[in-house]
Amino acid sequence: MKALLLLAHGSRDPAWTAPFDRLRAKVLARQPGALAESAYLEHTDPTVAVAAARLAERGATEIEMIPLFLGPGGHVRSDLPRLAEEIRSAHPGLQVSVAAPIGEADTVLDAIAEYCLRPA
Amino acid sequence: MKALLLLAHGSRDPAWTAPFDRLRAKVLARQPGALAESAYLEHTDPTVAVAAARLAERGATEIEMIPLFLGPGGHVRSDLPRLAEEIRSAHPGLQVSVAAPIGEADTVLDAIAEYCLRPA
Numbered sequence: 001m002k003a004l005l006l007l008a009h010g011s012r013d014p015a016w017t018a019p020f021d022r023l024r025a026k027v028l029a030r031q032p033g034a035l036a037e038s039a040y041l042e043h044t045d046p047t048v049a050v051a052a053a054r055l056a057e058r059g060a061t062e063i064e065m066i067p068l069f070l071g072p073g074g075h076v077r078s079d080l081p082r083l084a085e086e087i088r089s090a091h092p093g094l095q096v097s098v099a100a101p102i103g104e105a106d107t108v109l110d111a112i113a114e115y116c117l118r119p120a
Numbered sequence: 121m122k123a124l125l126l127l128a129h130g131s132r133d134p135a136w137t138a139p140f141d142r143l144r145a146k147v148l149a150r151q152p153g154a155l156a157e158s159a160y161l162e163h164t165d166p167t168v169a170v171a172a173a174r175l176a177e178r179g180a181t182e183i184e185m186i187p188l189f190l191g192p193g194g195h196v197r198s199d200l201p202r203l204a205e206e207i208r209s210a211h212p213g214l215q216v217s218v219a220a221p222i223g224e225a226d227t228v229l230d231a232i233a234e235y236c237l238r239p240a
Contacts, residue, residue, distance in 0.1 A: 011193040019190050019223030026233035049196070066236050068190060070139050073131040086146055099239035102232050103139030112222050112230035113146035116124055116156070116186050119219035 003035035003060035004037075005051055009075065013114030017044060020068065035060050038060075041079055052087045062095040063087060067093040070103035123155035123180035126170055127203075128188040129195065130160030137164060140188065155180050159200055172207040172214075182215040183207060190223035 004027065008020050020038050021042060027036045035058055039051035046054070046064075055063055067076045084096045102108045124147065128140050140158050144218045145225055147156045159171035166174070168185075175183055185204060187196045232233045 004217050006236060008190065009193055013191075013193050013197075016191040018192070019229060022230055023229050023236070024228055027236050030233060031237055034237075064239060066239055068232070069131075070128065070188060071131055071136040072138070073133050073136045077133075094156045097124075101139075102197045102235055104240060105231075105235045107232045108141050108228070108235055109139060109146055111225075111228045112143055112188070113150060115222055115228055116143070117124060117151055117154075119184060119186055119222060 001036060001059050002062040003037070003055040003058070005047065005048065005055065005063050005065045006038045006068055006084055007065050008037060008038065008040055010042040010044035016068075033057050037103075041075055041083075048083045049086065049090065052091065052096075053104070056091050060094065063097075065096070065098045067099065067101035069101045072103065073099055073103065076101050087101065121156060121179050121181045121200065122184065123178075125155070125175065125183050126156060126158045126188055127168065127200065128158065128160055128164075128205050130164035131162050132161040134164075135171075138161065139217040143188070151188065161195055161203075167237045168203045169210065172216075176211050176214055180214065180221050185216070185218045187219065187221035189221045192223065193229055 024038050035055050037051040039048045069076050071115050084098050087096045144158050155175050157171040158166045181220050189196050200218050207216045
């Protein structure tokens with residue numbers, strides 16, 4: 001079964017995860033029973049290794065990492081491929097891929113553009 | 121005239137701005153003639169001060185800063201109010217406000233959730 005690993009930066013502030021928790025809930029609302037876990041690069045738990053282990057335990061045979069980053073910086077270009085490799089080493093047989101970051105999705109940029117013109 | 125200051129983190133990588141350039145183009149396509157500038161907190165030009173001065177020169181009487189951040193961390197909670205205050209000091213009479221970050225917008229999270237389920 002294919003699983004989603006929703007990857008964000010992380011922060012020292014515990015309130016920082018709120019939008020990512022909401023995002024995961026929205027994914028699960030759209031696809032009930034989906035295997036989807038959030039994970040964070042810095043400061044915030046769970047780490048990628050912990051979230052990937054959780055998905056593997058729940059029966060994932062394939063993990064797609066979704067970079068919740070707008071800009072394609074060092075985190076996306078260096079950290080994510082390295083983390084994908086670490087998941088493969090820890091879980092041989094598990095297929096791991098890294099999607100394009102959300103900032104490359106026209107639908108996401110369209111929604112942000114609309115928000116910019118009518119912000120809260 | 122109201123102007124938009126689209127604020128993102130910035131990166132040492134020059135290619136990093138591509139999604140933010142596309143976002144600004146999308147805003148201008150939706151509202152031709154709009155006053156909208158991108159600005160960055162770190163590494164990437166222009167700074168907030170430079171972008172705000174550019175908007176003021178072009179006739180802005182009001183600037184709304186749009187935080188292009190998903191999580192409400194230190195950048196959103198500390199840096200942005202401070203930068204808003206710096207714009208006010210540099211341009212007395214210019215109204216400056218800070219919108220909620222994009223991670224608080226349901227429409228943005230909905231678009232990201234859809235992308236997570238059908239990533240590129």
